[in-house]
Amino acid sequence: MSSRLAYVDALRGFAILGVIIAHAGSIAGLDGRFGMLAGFAGMGVQLFFVISAFTIFLTFARASSSESRPVGNFFIRRLFRIVPIYWxxxxxxxxxxxxxxRGWRPGPELWHYMLHLTLTNVLHPETSSSVVPGGWSISVEVLFYFTMPIWFFLVGSVRSAALFTVAAMFVAMAGIPIIRTIIDPVLAYDNLDEYWTRSFLSQLPCFGFGFILYFLTVSPSNPLRLLGRPIPNACVLAAAPIAFVTGYKLALPLHYVVCLASLMVGAALSQMPWRILVNQITTFVGRVSYSAYLLHFLVLQQLSEHTHSLGTLPRFLILLTLGTVITIPIAYLSYRAVEIPCTSLAKRVILNRERHAAHRKLVSA
Known part of the structure; x- marks a missing residue:
């Protein structure tokens, strides 16, 4: 990713660090204010969704101007990006x-594997994270990919992106309670509140905030130009946690509040990537964040077996520190061994598709 977009990788880095904090806190049994703060950090998942929507619109816009089959190529890129490392x-x-x-949910049954192999595991409450811990969020991401051609067509400006986001939030907040009156008695599962919160319908608005961020940053009118100055930029960064706390006190859906805060931070860093936030460490962690996300559960679970005798807070600090220090290097190996080769293969497949398309066009002419 270009240095101009280094802030995107940095945001990914903060997202995965937040997720590790949350799961370390969960294992350690943090409660009270510390437990609440650690739980909030787990909403790094929603930050991932915002960033994903932003980068997908960015890459698709570039592909549309240079490729003959941008939609098909989009699915090829996503296939090679997500599936190999998840499998x-x-x-x-x-x-x-x-x-x-796996230490987080009851063990999987054999039928769970079909949903995980197709990355549709979030559709059933028993399968969402049964085979791969945290797999629910990857499944939401993939379901979002399936709908992307619709959003490419419908969302073309800051205004339409904002309308989409508001409409999606309204549909989720009004529609899910109605759907639950029909579906819940059939499912008869213990933790259905979590299931519906993590459902695609509930999480879809999070991607809308990424749409807004994209159109704000590419708009010819440059609506973010004021954030190129230190004081306004710092004010927006400071306002992001205030917005989150305000939303929490108003009992608004937290995953939408954190997306609004993520939008504010992303907009600020897009205009002024402060070195303390966007640097070699945060961008490196961000680049390996996908592998780190899938691996950190295993690392934390193994560490937890050796920390039972510790108090809650010391155990949390050790899990967080060692979990991060161990996860990131292993994730880098996974990134080099699996992610980069698969991304390169996708590029070759797309290049061949474009060559064949150009050849057919030349012949037909």
């Missing part, structure tokens, strides 16, 4: 745990 995660967790619990 590697399926193999890894199955090799280590078999059909036993």
């Amino acid at each position: 590697t995660g399926i193999l890894l967790y199955t090799f280590i745990y078999g059909l036993e619990s």
Whole structure:
């Protein structure tokens, strides 16, 4: 990614660090204010969604101006980006745990694997994260990919992106309670509140905030130009946590509030990437964040077996520190061994498609 977009990788870095904080806190049994703060950090997942929507619109816009089959190529890029490392995660967790619990949810049954292999596991409350811990968010991401051609067509400006986001939030907040009156008695599952919060319908508005960020940053009128100055930029950065706290006190859906705060931070950093936030460390962590996301569950779970005798806070600090220090290098190896080769393969496949398309066009002419 170009240095101009280094802030995007940095945001990914903060997202994965937040997720590690949340899961370290969960294992350690943090409660009270510390537990609440650690739980909030887990909403780095929603930051991932905002960034994903932003980068997808950015890459698709570039592809549309230079490729003959941008929609098909989009799916090829996403296929090679997501599936290989996720399937590697399926193999890894199955090799280590078999059909036993991964430490976070009850162990999977054999029928769960079909949903995980197709990355539709978030559609059923028993399968969302049963094979690969945290797999629910990857499944939401993939379902979002399936709908992207619709949003490419419908969303073309800051205004339409904002309308989409508001409409999606309204549909989720008004529609899910109605749907639950019909579906919940059939599902008869214990933790249905979490299931519906993590559902695609509930999470879709998060991607809308990424749409807004994209159109704000590419608009010819440059609506963010004021944020190129230090004081206004710092004010927006400072206002982001205030917006989150305000939304929390108003009992608004937290995953939407954190997306609004993420939009504010992303807009500020797009105009002024402060060195303390956007640097070699945060961007490096961001580049390996996908592998880190899938691997950190395993690392934390293994560490937890050796920290039972510690108090809650010391255990959390050790899990967080060692979990991060161990996860990131392993994630880098995964990034080099799996992610980069698969991304390169996708580029070659797309290049061949474009050559064939150009050849057919030349012949038909």
